[in-house]
Amino acid sequence: MPLSAYGVRGIIYMWTIKQTEEFQDWYEKADKKLQDDTLEHVEILRQFGPQLNRPYVDTLKGSSITNLKELRFNSGDKVIRIFFVFDPERNGVLVIGGDKAGSGDKSFYDKMIAKSEKIYAKYLEERKKEIVKEQKKIEKKTKEKSPAKKKKERK
Numbered sequence: 745m746p747l748s749a750y751g752v753r754g755i756i757y758m759w760t761i762k763q764t765e766e767f768q769d770w771y772e773k774a775d776k777k778l779q780d781d782t783l784e785h786v787e788i789l790r791q792f793g794p795q796l797n798r799p800y801v802d803t804l805k806g807s808s809i810t811n812l813k814e815l816r817f818n819s820g821d822k823v824i825r826i827f828f829v830f831d832p833e834r835n836g837v838l839v840i841g842g843d844k845a846g847s848g849d850k851s852f853y854d855k856m857i858a859k860s861e862k863i864y865a866k867y868l869e870e871r872k873k874e875i876v877k878e879q880k881k882i883e884k885k886t887k888e889k890s891p892a893k894k895k896k897e898r899k
Contacts, residue, residue, distance in 0.1 A: 758790050767838040777819055785826070786815070801814065806853070823843060825843075826839075831867075
């Protein structure tokens with residue numbers, strides 16, 4: 745049975761969408777209309793996840809990030825592109841946003857892809873540290889509950 749925004753047999757699955765600090769900074773500086781339009785399109789991405797295609801999403805070429813994509817929409821006279829990727833844990837990550845209007849395609853994409861690669865590398869490094877920290881917590885709890893330790897405590 746094919747998946748849709750509504751999932752299988754009526755079970756609704758929504759994708760987790762995260763954002764980088766750089767994306768959050770861009771969003772906070774945007775005017776109210778652009779913020780509203782951004783939320784509307786991010787919600788569509790959250791519903792459809794990696795299956796979302798044109799006209800909302802396109803895959804970018806020329807990046808070292810596999811499957812770097814852009815969320816595409818207009819907001820007033822702005823031509824908005826939000827660069828995002830689904831990370832190894834299958835979370836959507838909003839990397840950075842920008843207005844393509846009047847900037848010339850090649851220079852806009854060259855700059856945004858380079859920024860996206862740096863920002864995403866930083867994001868992955870931070871996630872790696874968080875995962876290692878979580879693993880240490882789990883290992884500590886597991887050792888505390890291990891049968892060998894309980895036997896020693898009883899003696």
